[in-house]
Each structure stands twice: as C-alpha cells, then as structure tokens.
Amino acid sequence: MKEILISGMGIVSALGNNIKENLQSLLANRSGIGPLHYLQTSHTEFPVGEVKMTNEEMISLLNISEDEPTIRTALMGMLALREALQNANLSKSETRNPKPETQRIAFISGTTVGGMDKSEQFYLDFLENDTRNAYISTHDCGICTEMIANYFGVFSQVDTISTACSSAANAIILGAELLKSGRADIVVAGGSECLTKFHLNGFNALMILDRKPCRPFDATRAGINLGEGAAYVVMETAESFNKRQQEHPTLKAMCKLSGYGNTCDAFHQTASAPDGEGAYLAMKKAIEEARLSPEQIDYINAHGTGTENNDLSEGTAIMRLFGDKIPPVSSTKSFTGHTTSAAGCVEAILSILALQNNFLPINLNFSEKIPELTFAPVVSQQPTKPLQHIMKNSFGFGGNDTCLIFSKI
Amino acid sequence: MNNIYINSIKQISAQQPLVEDWFEQPIFYSEPYIRAIEPDYKQFFTPNEVRRFGKILKRALLVARQVMAESGVALPDAIITGTGLGCIESTEIFLDKLVRDGEELLNPTHFMQSTHNTIGSLIAIDTKCHSYNSTYAHNGISFECALQDAFMQMKREDAINRVSTALVGAHDEMTPTYFNLLKKTPYFGKLNQAFAGETAVAMMLSTEKAEKTICKIEAVEKMYFGHETIDKFQSQISNLKISNPDYIMVGTNDKPETDNIYLENCAKLFPNIPLLQYKNIFGESYTAPALGVYVAAICLQRGVIPEHLKISGSEFQISDNSVNKILCYNHFDNKNHTFILLSR
Numbered sequence: 227m228k229e230i231l232i233s234g235m236g237i238v239s240a241l242g243n244n245i246k247e248n249l250q251s252l253l254a255n256r257s258g259i260g261p262l263h264y265l266q267t268s269h270t271e272f273p274v275g276e277v278k279m280t281n282e283e284m285i286s287l288l289n290i291s292e293d294e295p296t297i298r299t300a301l302m303g304m305l306a307l308r309e310a311l312q313n314a315n316l317s318k319s320e321t322r323n324p325k326p327e328t329q330r331i332a333f334i335s336g337t338t339v340g341g342m343d344k345s346e347q348f349y350l351d352f353l354e355n356d357t358r359n360a361y362i363s364t365h366d367c368g369i370c371t372e373m374i375a376n377y378f379g380v381f382s383q384v385d386t387i388s389t390a391c392s393s394a395a396n397a398i399i400l401g402a403e404l405l406k407s408g409r410a411d412i413v414v415a416g417g418s419e420c421l422t423k424f425h426l427n428g429f430n431a432l433m434i435l436d437r438k439p440c441r442p443f444d445a446t447r448a449g450i451n452l453g454e455g456a457a458y459v460v461m462e463t464a465e466s467f468n469k470r471q472q473e474h475p476t477l478k479a480m481c482k483l484s485g486y487g488n489t490c491d492a493f494h495q496t497a498s499a500p501d502g503e504g505a506y507l508a509m510k511k512a513i514e515e516a517r518l519s520p521e522q523i524d525y526i527n528a529h530g531t532g533t534e535n536n537d538l539s540e541g542t543a544i545m546r547l548f549g550d551k552i553p554p555v556s557s558t559k560s561f562t563g564h565t566t567s568a569a570g571c572v573e574a575i576l577s578i579l580a581l582q583n584n585f586l587p588i589n590l591n592f593s594e595k596i597p598e599l600t601f602a603p604v605v606s607q608q609p610t611k612p613l614q615h616i617m618k619n620s621f622g623f624g625g626n627d628t629c630l631i632f633s634k635i
Numbered sequence: 636m637n638n639i640y641i642n643s644i645k646q647i648s649a650q651q652p653l654v655e656d657w658f659e660q661p662i663f664y665s666e667p668y669i670r671a672i673e674p675d676y677k678q679f680f681t682p683n684e685v686r687r688f689g690k691i692l693k694r695a696l697l698v699a700r701q702v703m704a705e706s707g708v709a710l711p712d713a714i715i716t717g718t719g720l721g722c723i724e725s726t727e728i729f730l731d732k733l734v735r736d737g738e739e740l741l742n743p744t745h746f747m748q749s750t751h752n753t754i755g756s757l758i759a760i761d762t763k764c765h766s767y768n769s770t771y772a773h774n775g776i777s778f779e780c781a782l783q784d785a786f787m788q789m790k791r792e793d794a795i796n797r798v799s800t801a802l803v804g805a806h807d808e809m810t811p812t813y814f815n816l817l818k819k820t821p822y823f824g825k826l827n828q829a830f831a832g833e834t835a836v837a838m839m840l841s842t843e844k845a846e847k848t849i850c851k852i853e854a855v856e857k858m859y860f861g862h863e864t865i866d867k868f869q870s871q872i873s874n875l876k877i878s879n880p881d882y883i884m885v886g887t888n889d890k891p892e893t894d895n896i897y898l899e900n901c902a903k904l905f906p907n908i909p910l911l912q913y914k915n916i917f918g919e920s921y922t923a924p925a926l927g928v929y930v931a932a933i934c935l936q937r938g939v940i941p942e943h944l945k946i947s948g949s950e951f952q953i954s955d956n957s958v959n960k961i962l963c964y965n966h967f968d969n970k971n972h973t974f975i976l977l978s979r
Contacts, residue, residue, distance in 0.1 A: 268738045338750055340772075349734045352816050359819045366719060366921075367751070368773035372970065375859070384859045384971070385780045388721065388751035388772035396769050400784060407787045424730060427738050428746030487796070490714070490759040490768035495747050507765055515795050623747070624756025626768055 230402045231467050231479040232632070234314025234414075234460030235575050236306040239562045240275030240453050244309055249579050252587050253607070257561050259439055259451050265421045272435050274421060275453025275563025277302055288377070295360040296373070297341040299456070303374035303418035306456035307333075310414060311378065314460035315474040330382040332410040333375045334400050335458075336393025336417030337386065338567045340367035342424050374418065382410065388567070390622035391529075392488075393417050394457065395570025395630055399486045401461045411466045416571030418456035425566065426452055432496060440532035440564075442557035443541065443603040445594040447532045453563020457571035459578075481578055484615065484633040485516025491625025497535050502543025504627035505529075505619065509547050512617065512629040522615050523553050523631070525586055527577040529619040530557020530603075531564055540619065541599040553617075556604040560590035570620035570628065577618050578632055584613050637842040639789050639852045641977075643702040646929050647671050647694045647835040649918050653701060655933055661916045661943050664830050667823075668814045669918055671833040689724050689748060691808040692757055694835035699758045699802060705847065706800075706839040713767040713788060713801040714755050717781035719774045719921020721751030724810050754806055767798065775967025778805035778836075778925040779857050782975065785840055786855040801840045805925030809833050821892075821968075823919070829888035832918020836925035838932075850935040853877075853960075853976040860970055877976050880908060880962035884931045886924060887946060888914045896969050905962070909951040911944040924965040928975055931961040935979045 237244065240258025241251035251258060259275045284301040285292060288308075311317070316331070341364035348358035363369060371386040383404075387396045394417025401415035429435050429450060436449035461483065462470075471477045489511060491504025498505065513520060529540055537557075544552060558576045565572045580587050589603035618630045649664065650657035652674045671694065676685050679697055688696065695716075703709060720726075725748040732741060747753070752770040759768050767788070771780035785801035814831050817823040823831055840852070854877055883905060885897040901910060913930040914923060934940050938958050945953060963975040 338772075346730060346734065349730055352819075353812070356819065362816045363820045363822070366772070366774050368719070368775075368777070371773065372859075381859055383857050384773065385783075386771060386773040386777075387769065389755075389768075389770050390750045390752050400769075403784070403787045403791075406793075407790065409787070423733060423738065425746075427733055427741050428729065428743065428749070430738075431741045431743035431746055433743075488767045488769060489765050490756065492756075492759040492763050492765050494760070495753060495756060496743075504765060511796060622752065623750055624752045624768075625759065626752055626756065626770075 228406050229464045230405055230461055230483040231464055232459050232481050232483065232578065233462055233467055233477060233479050234310045235480065235578065236309030236313060237455065237457040237572060237575050238277050238302050238305050239455035239565060239572050240277060241561055243279065243305065248576065252561060252576060252579065255588060255590065257590055259563050267423045267426055269426060269430060271437050273439055273451050275451060276421060277454055295364055297364050297370060298343045298420035299337055299339060299418045300370050300373040302420060302456035303335060304377045306418065307374055307378065307414065307458050310458040310460050315477050330410045331412045331414065332383045332404050333381040334385045334387065334397040334413060334415040335371040335374060336397040336567045336570065337367050337370055337419055338388050338390055338393060339419055339422050339425060340370045341365045342422045343420050346422060346424050389626035390624060391566050392570055392620040392622035392626045392628040393567035395620035395628040396488060398459065398483065398571065398574065398630055399488055399628065402483055402486060405461060405463050412460065412462045414458050414460050416458035417568040419454060419565060419567040421452055421454045434533045436532060439591050440560055441591040442530035442532040442560055443537050443589055443596060444592050445596050447534065447537060449533050450531050451563040453565040455562060455565040455568045455572045457568055457575050459571060459574065479635055481581055481632045482635055483630065485512040485631040487511025487515060487629045489627050491627055493625055496623050498539035500539060502539040504625045505540050505543035505621060506546050508627040508629040509543065509617065512631050516631045518615060520548050521551055523617050524609065524611065524613045525580065525616045526553055526555045527573050527616065527618045528555050528557045529621040530559055532559060538596060538598060541596060545600055552601045554586050554604045555601060556587055556589035558587050574618045574630055577616050581613050581616050581632060581634060584609060636790055639786060640841050640844050641849045641852060641932050642839045642841045642845045642847060643706040644838040644849055644929050644932055645698040645701045646926060647674065647698060648926060649832045650916060657916055658933060658941050663916065666830060668831045671835065689722060691722055691724065691806055692754060695754045695804055695806045696757060696761055698835050698837035699804060702837045702839045703802065706845065708800045708839055710762065710764050711766060711800040711802040712798040713785055714758055714764060715781045715785050715801060716755035716770045716804045716806065717777035717922055718751050718754060718770065718772055718806045719777045720807055721772060722748050722753050723813055724808055725749045727810055727812055754804065775921050776857060776971045776973055778922045779965065779973040781805065783855050783857060786852065789840065789842055799842045803838050803840060805834055805836045805922035807834045807920045807922045809920060825890045828890040829914040830918040832920050834920045834922040834926055836929055850932045850977045850979060853978050855975050857971065857973040877962060877974060879905065880960040880976065881956045881958055882911050882940065882961045883908050884911045884913060884927045884961055884963045886914060886927060886965045887912050888919045896966055897964065909956060910946050911940065912946050913944060916943065924963065924973065927963045927965065931963050931977050934958055935961060935977055
C-alpha cells in the first residue's frame with residue numbers, strides 16, 4: 227500500500243494571501259469575513275469572505291500581460307499553485323523541464339463557477355456584439371484549470387472536478403488514486419472559486435444566506451456567508467518524496483493522507499438527509515480506508531456551513547459514528563466564509579496547519595448549543611491530547627459527500 | 636489485475652435514440668446544428684418527471700436506467716459523470732434573468748439544476764444509490780476523465796473500497812444560444828465542419844464478464860501538452876503499451892486544423908492502421924468521445940465495421956481487417972490527448 231505524503235501547500239483566502247497569513251489569522255481567531263468590497267452586486271447586505279485583492283493586483287503580482295483574458299478563479303488559482311510548488315521545491319523550471327524522477331506531475335482542480343465572473347459581466351456583449359468573444363471560451367471549467375496549469379509549465383495530465391462544494395476534496399481523492407495506480411509521480415490537487423453574482427444570487431434565492439456573520443453549529447444559525455479562495459496541496463508517494471529529499475534537503479513532508487471516502491446522500495439536490503446518511507457513510511468509509519477506529523480521530527473540521535439543515539444533519543451523522551466519544555468539532559467557515567468548490571482544500575490546509583502546530587481552530591461566533599445535538603463546537607484552541615489524526619468533511623449540492631483523513635507521520 | 640468490461644451501453648444523440656439503427660441506416664445531416672432525437676419520454680417517466688427535468692437530465696436519467704436494467708446492476712459501486720458544460724440550459728435561464736432583470740425575484744429552481752453534478756446526483760437520488768459519486772467537467776475530455784476514474788478504481792489492488800461496477804455517463808446539451816456563442820470561438824467557428832450535436836451516453840462497466848458483455852476496456856490513457864507542440868509525444872505514447880489495434884476511431888470533424896493532428900499523429904504512431912470516424916453521423920460536442928467509444932464497442936460486438944464509418948479518401952477495404960481491437964483516439968485543441976483501447 228503506497229503512502230501518500232503532503233509535501234507542499236499554497237492558499238489564498240479571506241484570511242490572507244499565503245500559508246503564513248492564513249495561519250496567523252487562524253491563531254489570532256481573526257475572521258476574514260466582512261462587508262462586501264470587491265464583487266459588484268446589489269446584495270451588499272450579505273457579509274462575505276473575499277480575497278483581499280483586485281484582479282489587477284493579482285495580474286501584477288503574477289506578471290501577466292494585461293491584454294490576456296483572465297478570470298478571477300484562475301488568478302487566485304495561480305497564486306495558490308505558485309506557493310504550493312515553491313513550498314514543495316518544485317520550481318517553475320522543474321515543471322517546464324521535468325527531471326526523470328518527477329516526470330509525471332498531474333494537476334487536478336475543482337471548480338464549478340469557472341469563468342462565470344466574466345460570463346455574467348459580458349453576457350449581453352456575447353449575445354449582441356463581438357467585443358468580448360475571448361471570454362466565451364474562458365467560461366468552461368476545464369479552460370480555467372488549463373489557464374492555471376499553463377502559467378507554470380508541463381503538467382502531464384489535467385483533470386477538472388465539479389461536484390459543487392466538495393470539488394476540491396474530490397480532487398484530492400483523485401490525486402491519491404493517480405499516485406496509487408502509478409499514473410503520476412507527483413500530483414497537485416485542490417480547487418479555486420471566486421465569488422460571482424450568479425451563485426450569490428442562487429444561494430440567496432434558496433434563502434440560505436445569513437445577513438449576519440455565520441454561526442455554524444449554533445442554535446441561532448441562520449445560513450451561510452459565502453467566501454472565495456484557492457488552495458492546492460502537493461501530494462506524492464513516499465518513494466518520490468524520499469528521492470527528491472536527497473536533492474532538496476529542506477523538503478518537508480507535512481503529513482500523510484491516510485484515508486478518504488466519497489459517498490452520495492442520494493436524498494435531495496440541495497438539502498441533506500435528516501439522518502445525515504451520506505455524511506455518515508463518507509466518514510465511515512474514510513476511517514475504514516485509513517484502518518483507524520473512530521476513537522483515534524482527534525479533531526473534525528466539519529463542513530459546517532451554518533445552515534439549519536447542514537449542521538443538524540452533519541451533527542447527527544457525527545453522533546451516529548462517534549457515539550459518546552465525539553472528538554472536538556469546528557467549522558472554519560466562520561473564518562473564511564464558504565469557499566464552495568475550493569472549500570475542500572482551503573479547509574484541508576487549515577486543518578493540516580492545526581495538525582502541524584497542534585492547536586484546534588475554534589468555531590467563531592458560537593454561543594448556544596443546537597438542542598438536538600449532544601455536542602458543542604470547539605471554543606478553545608488548546609487540544610486535550612496531541613493531534614495525530616484529523617478529519618475533514620466536505621459536502622456538496624446533490625449530496626456529493628466527501629471525507630478526508632490526514633495523519634501525522 | 637481485474638479485467639474491465641462494458642456490459643451495457645446506450646445513447647441519445649442525433650441518431651435514433653436507444654437503438655443501433657445508425658449501424659445499418661445512419662441519418663446524415665447537412666445543417667450545422669442538430670438537437671438530439673428525443674425518445675417518447677412519456678413511455679418512461681411520470682408526467683411530473685417529464686415536466687420537472689430539463690432535457691439533459693431526462694436523457695441522462697433514461698440512458699442510466701436502461702443500462703442498469705440491461706446489465707442487472709441496480710446499485711453500482713460508482714456513478715461517475717463527464718460533462719463539458721453541465722446543465723447549460725438551466726444555467727442560461729438563470730443567467731439571462733439575472734443579467735436582464737437584476738438581482739431580485741430570482742427563482743432558485745434553475746440555479747439548483749445548474750451545477751454540473753446535478754446529473755450524477757439525480758441518478759443517485761433516482762436509484763437511492765449511496766456509493767461513490769463524482770463529476771468531471773473538463774471540456775473535450777470530460778468523458779475520459781470520468782472513465783479514467785472508474786478504470787483506476789476498478790483496477791485497484793487494495794480490496795477496501797474497490798469498485799466492481801461503475802455507471803459512467805457522458806452528457807452535453809447544446810442550446811441555440813450557446814451554439815451561437817460557440818460559433819464565435821475556434822471550436823465551432825468554421826464552415827462545413829461536422830455539425831454541433833448533443834451527447835447522452837451511459838455505460839455499465841463491470842469487472843465480471845456477463846452473457847451480454849459488449850467489449851473489454853484494455854487501457855485508458857490521457858496526457859496533456861499545455862505549451863510546446865508534441866515533441867515528447869512519441870516517447871510517452873510508446874510507454875502506453877498499446878499493442879497494435881485493427882482500427883483507430885478518431886474524432887475528425889472536417890476542420891482541417893483538428894483533422895490534421897489526428898492524421899499526422901496516427902501516421903507517426905500507428906502507421907498503416909485504418910482510421911474510422913463517427914462525428915460525421917453523431918456530430919461534435921464536448922462529450923462526443925463517449926459516442927466514439929459507443930460506436931467502437933458496437934462494432935466489436937458485431938465484428939463488423941459499417942462502410943459509413945470509413946474516412947473518405949482512405950484506401951483500405953473494410954473487409955480486409957479482423958475486428959478485434961479498436962483504439963479510440965481523441966484530442967482537444969491539440970492539448971489534451973486521450974487513448975481508449977477496446978477489445979472483443
């Protein structure tokens with residue numbers, strides 16, 4: 227059985243534009259959610275977790291020509307991927323001219339909105355004139371992945387996953403399968419998603435957005451704060467890692483991906499089953515695959531959107547699986563907002579930071595336990611025992627439920 | 636290692652739906668844009684389902700139900716979907732209203748049905764299937780991404796979570812609006828190229844051979860060349876261990892830029908192997924490669940190649956070759972190249 231190591235990470239989110247800033251915000255219990263600033267929408271009543279950069283600022287950081295058609299999801303993705311590759315000692319020249327031992331580097335990205343930010347801005351131009359034709363081709367999700375990949379160099383294969391809010395977590399699962407099957411030596415997996423009017427209005431039409439800062443796992447929770455971000459992890463087999471470490475002594479394995487489970491709730495397009503069946507099965511499958519027992523899980527980074535439905539359903543699933551030994555649970559969406567397709571990897575990285583630095587990310591804005599649940603979320607950073615195995619839940623519309631387990635090496 | 640078989644496969648497209656009429660009596664079109672021929676849904680769905688689901692969802696659900704029934708697999712271990720554009724009709728309706736009427740009074744129904752994974756989820760909800768469920772949306776290789784995922788999980792050595800049966804689907808609808816937009820892009824911007832079509836294909840893969848097994852999947856490979864042209868192509872291809880096929884099913888669509896890549900690469904990599912086409916009768920769409928696999932699979936099952944799949948100008952006689960192995964080769968924009976080897 228091949229061991230899958232995480233040897234690099236990169237992130238941009240409402241908490242900051244790199245790993246260090248994200249960790250600092252998390253440790254300082256400082257949320258990145260605030261009033262709307264960058265997205266052009268009339269719904270200014272909703273707090274959001276925006277990446278604190280304009281497109282122009284990102285274009286300049288990346289040294290991209292201003293004439294090139296760009297989409298926000300790709301720009302954020304490039305910044306996160308750049309950090310992840312640097313972090314794993316995979317320089318730009320190395321991805322362009324791969325050495326034999328790093329011959330096949332696959333890139334897997336999760337997104338659902340793709341180039342919707344420009345499509346919604348230029349839709350009438352698309353229909354009525356020829357001024358914005360370049361942005362017709364940037365609408366689809368695959369092009370977004372390729373724009374991010376092409377900024378760096380030769381990836382041996384690219385894949386785009388679109389399972390709504392669990393996309394990035396499923397990208398990590400595919401990454402593990404590619405490594406185990408020997409189809410890639412190194413995989414960079416995660417997701418990117420910018421805020422758009424399209425999905426902000428969609429969530430609003432579903433009446434699941436909160437006008438106040440979101441309160442996951444709180445009795446008074448009233449919905450989601452949307453967020454945006456991009457995050458990628460570098461994954462490789464122990465064999466590839468050991469070889470590369472001889473050449474790059476500073477290379478560090480942060481943790482291993484010890485298990486994962488993907489299931490379907492098969493209940494409703496946008497609501498979770500009351501008994502949390504899909505979530506329960508995903509967590510169970512991940513624990514089995516990791517060859518662990520539930521008592522060994524030291525922390526659960528929940529999907530925890532802050533909606534009435536999700537938190538009760540997910541909480542019920544956790545109670546079913548863990549019984550009276552429920553590990554500390556929190557939702558970091560109270561820090562980042564719901565970064566939708568990127569969430570699986572944004573939150574996986576926040577969880578890995580917790581594992582590395584041995585603290586519990588707290589659940590902000592909590593005051594009152596959900597009466598139906600036997601547990602309350604984490605409010606203190608201090609873990610009761612050293613963190614060894616942590617669980618990351620990520621659920622999407624349509625009941626696409628995914629669970630990842632990361633372990634210390 | 637497990638063998639992987641296609642035990643049932645069904646399509647809805649520009650040809651007669653759910654049947655293999657195209658084999659003897661293909662329909663040829665001269666228009667640039669052809670919608671799929673819809674089956675009589677009233678025979679298969681409740682009036683409520685007919686009303687509630689968009690075109691792509693009805694097609695996907697019907698072909699899925701049919702391959703599940705035919706292969707006798709009620710609960711596959713995986714439901715994996717490839718779709719280039721997802722539910723683009725619902726997306727357009729929501730987007731159009733948002734752009735024209737502003738951000739108030741939007742109805743959530745079309746948003747709910749706009750995400751790419753609506754298709755795979757609907758099949759799971761319909762069958763109450765809790766197993767592995769994923770969706771790939773990578774333009775012209777969306778289907779191959781999905782097939783690769785199924786293939787790897789079925790080949791897994793580790794018994795935990797290994798997949799024995801997988802329902803793989805490939806679905807794209809083409810709305811009039813989106814066709815008009817794509818005409819402004821290189822994808823459909825050429826006169827006289829194969830028509831813009833629609834794809835709905837479902838196939839049941841299994842590690843067990845059955846009485847009705849259609850063919851075997853020997854290999855699924857994909858590769859990406861983002862920057863330079865294909866100087867590494869040859870060495871990568873030789874690593875694929877694809878032994879000489881009897882035919883190569885290519886995605887030529889009468890657009891010289893696209894076709895020449897197929898012709899040149901096949902001449903270089905697999906010299907003297909006759910080429911077959913399918914887009915002349917099924918049209919072009921992001922998930923059209925699934926129709927290529929479908930056509931190849933039916934040819935293998937019957938042991939014959941119909942004359943109309945022959946590429947005009949190629950010199951071989953159809954009857955000269957045995958029909959034991961067909962390689963399906965697809966490229967998208969000369970960046971992504973995929974190879975699927977099928978055998979009898």
